[in-house]
Amino acid sequence: MLKINQLHKSYPIGDSSLHVLKGIDLTVDEGEMVAIMGSSGSGKSTLLNIIGMLDEADEGEYILDGLPIKNLTEKKAAVYRNKFLGFIFQSFNLINYKTALENVALPLYYQGMKRKERLEKALFHLEKVGLANWSHHLPKELSGGQKQRVAIARALAANPKLLLADEPTGALDTKTSYDIMAFIQQLNDEGKTILMVTHEEDIANMCKRIVRLRDGVIMEDKKVEQVRAEQYV
Amino acid sequence: MFDLDLWREIFQSINKNRTRSLLSGFTVAFAILLFAILFGIANGLKNTFKEAFGTDANNSIIVYPGRTTKANNGLQAGRQIQFKNEDEQFVLDEFGEKVQYITSKVNRSVTASFKGEKNNYELRAVQPDYMFIENNKVSDGRYINQNDLDNRTKVAIIGRIVNDDLFLKESAIGKYINLSGIPYKVVGVFTDDEGDNEERVIYIPITTAQFVYGNNDYIDLLHLTYNPDMNVDEALSFGSLLTKKLKDRFSVANSDQRAIRVQNMAQGMKQVDIMTFSLTVIILVIGLGTLIAGIVGISNIMIFIVKERTKEIGIRKALGASPKSIVSIILIESVLITTIAGYVGLLVGVGVLEIAGPSLETYFIKDPGVSNSLVFGATFTLIIAGAIAGYLPAKKASQIKPIVALRND
Numbered sequence: 001m002l003k004i005n006q007l008h009k010s011y012p013i014g015d016s017s018l019h020v021l022k023g024i025d026l027t028v029d030e031g032e033m034v035a036i037m038g039s040s041g042s043g044k045s046t047l048l049n050i051i052g053m054l055d056e057a058d059e060g061e062y063i064l065d066g067l068p069i070k071n072l073t074e075k076k077a078a079v080y081r082n083k084f085l086g087f088i089f090q091s092f093n094l095i096n097y098k099t100a101l102e103n104v105a106l107p108l109y110y111q112g113m114k115r116k117e118r119l120e121k122a123l124f125h126l127e128k129v130g131l132a133n134w135s136h137h138l139p140k141e142l143s144g145g146q147k148q149r150v151a152i153a154r155a156l157a158a159n160p161k162l163l164l165a166d167e168p169t170g171a172l173d174t175k176t177s178y179d180i181m182a183f184i185q186q187l188n189d190e191g192k193t194i195l196m197v198t199h200e201e202d203i204a205n206m207c208k209r210i211v212r213l214r215d216g217v218i219m220e221d222k223k224v225e226q227v228r229a230e231q232y233v
Numbered sequence: 234m235f236d237l238d239l240w241r242e243i244f245q246s247i248n249k250n251r252t253r254s255l256l257s258g259f260t261v262a263f264a265i266l267l268f269a270i271l272f273g274i275a276n277g278l279k280n281t282f283k284e285a286f287g288t289d290a291n292n293s294i295i296v297y298p299g300r301t302t303k304a305n306n307g308l309q310a311g312r313q314i315q316f317k318n319e320d321e322q323f324v325l326d327e328f329g330e331k332v333q334y335i336t337s338k339v340n341r342s343v344t345a346s347f348k349g350e351k352n353n354y355e356l357r358a359v360q361p362d363y364m365f366i367e368n369n370k371v372s373d374g375r376y377i378n379q380n381d382l383d384n385r386t387k388v389a390i391i392g393r394i395v396n397d398d399l400f401l402k403e404s405a406i407g408k409y410i411n412l413s414g415i416p417y418k419v420v421g422v423f424t425d426d427e428g429d430n431e432e433r434v435i436y437i438p439i440t441t442a443q444f445v446y447g448n449n450d451y452i453d454l455l456h457l458t459y460n461p462d463m464n465v466d467e468a469l470s471f472g473s474l475l476t477k478k479l480k481d482r483f484s485v486a487n488s489d490q491r492a493i494r495v496q497n498m499a500q501g502m503k504q505v506d507i508m509t510f511s512l513t514v515i516i517l518v519i520g521l522g523t524l525i526a527g528i529v530g531i532s533n534i535m536i537f538i539v540k541e542r543t544k545e546i547g548i549r550k551a552l553g554a555s556p557k558s559i560v561s562i563i564l565i566e567s568v569l570i571t572t573i574a575g576y577v578g579l580l581v582g583v584g585v586l587e588i589a590g591p592s593l594e595t596y597f598i599k600d601p602g603v604s605n606s607l608v609f610g611a612t613f614t615l616i617i618a619g620a621i622a623g624y625l626p627a628k629k630a631s632q633i634k635p636i637v638a639l640r641n642d
Binding site: 049052054055074075078081082087093094095096098106107109110111115158 | 237238241245246249544545547548549550551552553554555556557558631634635636
């Protein structure tokens with residue numbers, strides 16, 4: 001599903017440069033649910049951005065679903081992002097003047113789907129996250145948990161191969177966090193491959209595998225016994 | 234090509250930021266409003282100039298003979314110069330190419346009467362070309378023709394006022410009018426936009442007049458129009474050459490200003506041309522300045538909009554928006570606001586001119602207005618302006634890196 005070989009990335013800081021990723025090797029199979037952990041500055045967000053094609057590696061190989069991701073034009077990257085990836089952000093990143101339904105339909109708009117069809121599909125996904133009744137509300141009228149559900153519905157709308165979540169519960173309280181995690185686990189049960197950055201142990205333990213980063217290298221990569229989130233809800 | 238969804242996106246964005254869109258539109262609307270009003274006023278001034286010159290052909294040259302004031306070639310001062318038919322032929326032989334219309338003219342004053350009505354009028358004995366030189370319109374009947382000249386027919390073409398004065402109840406055509414004792418058959422009635430005085434005139438064929446008033450071939454003056462393909466400078470030098478040739482022909486000293494006088498409309502035209510040209514330049518400079526200020530204003534606001542929407546654009550890109558679709562959104566929004574606002578400005582400007590126009594006549598501004606071509610030109614300029622104003626910000630927006638836009642801060 002996803003294969004990374006000797007990935008390097010550095011950022012220029014003034015005259016010198018900061019070497020953030022120092023040769024990462026990572027393979028993720030279909031159906032996995034991986035947590036990437038590490039303190040801030042360990043390079044976990046950079047890794048996720050490169051996997052999400054929002055950023056490009058300086059060196060190394062990245063193959064997504066058999067496709068080498070290298071020297072993409074902006075246009076091509078846009079198409080790949082739309083087709084292969086679903087993003088879930090810590091701060092939700094919904095467009096504030098669009099209703100929940102329109103937000104979910106946005107990736108489908110960029111796929112060139114007809115309006116009627118994409119609104120139908122968006123409603124189906126909103127239903128799936130339990131927010132069909134809120135479809136015509138603006139993001140500001142929704143609670144944090146609801147916003148994240150809309151964001152998840154949006155990430156799912158284009159039916160991506162890989163879900164990327166950057167601290168999906170970072171802005172939520174514990175109860176809502178578990179609520180969201182239960183939902184993400186359910187998606188994983190249905191077969192979605194999920195890659196998640198977090199620095200919370202309890203959230204990481206709800207995944208099936210934990211990759212720990214420190215100073216740009218992988219310290220530890222182990223499978224864990226998944227803690228089901230439902231029991232806390 | 235027409236993408237309903239794209240337009241939906243743009244209207245949603247404009248609608249969501251109504252104040253911002255209105256403000257940026259206001260700059261452009263105001264610029265165009267000023268532009269339209271300035272242009273209208275300039276047009277009004279031009280109209281006033283034009284009217285001052287009347288509706289006569291404005292490429293007229295009139296040649297009057299007079300009395301010499303200087304002795305020349307053994308001939309005394311005080312000699313009367315008299316033009317004859319052969320002098321018209323001389324002008325045509327010398328300058329055939331440069332002459333558009335030409336007529337010889339004999340002027341008299343006559344008492345005209347029909348049945349009980351009687352009045353004094355100016356009589357002009359002319360040739361058929363005179364119709365084009367004076368810009369007359371025949372409202373009834375016909376004008377003087379070549380047959381009249383050849384046969385010295387006693388026919389008259391009367392002005393509208395003459396017609397109204399003398400022919401109270403009946404049509405003048407076919408009736409005989411008495412001009413100082415001689416009956417002429419009225420064959421036509423003409424009108425002249427220049428006003429009543431030009432319609433208080435009776436025309437007869439010049440050959441008839443020459444026969445009736447002395448049985449000679451004398452003419453009082455030559456009236457011609459120069460070839461309109463000539464520019465003002467060429468027309469002026471044509472005028473001087475004509476004067477010189479005629480002076481030589483009549484053995485008149487070159488410095489004699491009164492023996493042969495040439496009144497060349499090109500002289501006045503040149504001054505009016507220079508004046509309207511500088512007026513147009515001034516208006517264009519001011520207009521373009523205002524327009525540029527408007528464009529800069531909207532460009533500024535679009536840059537601000539892009540800054541404000543950085544995060545949104547980042548999200549769109551993360552969800553698969555191509556750089557092209559980002560450029561379209563910003564660019565079309567800019568073009569749309571500019572075009573609509575500009576059009577509103579234009580309409581208001583035209584409206585203001587329409588309402589205020591009549592009261593401006595005392596300030597030498599007559600019929601201020603903008604032409605259709607200007608309206609089309611302005612619309613086109615607006616679309617281009619909107620595109621220019623939107624291009625840089627749109628380009629900037631398309632280069633936003635989603636990773637920067639989405640950074641949590």
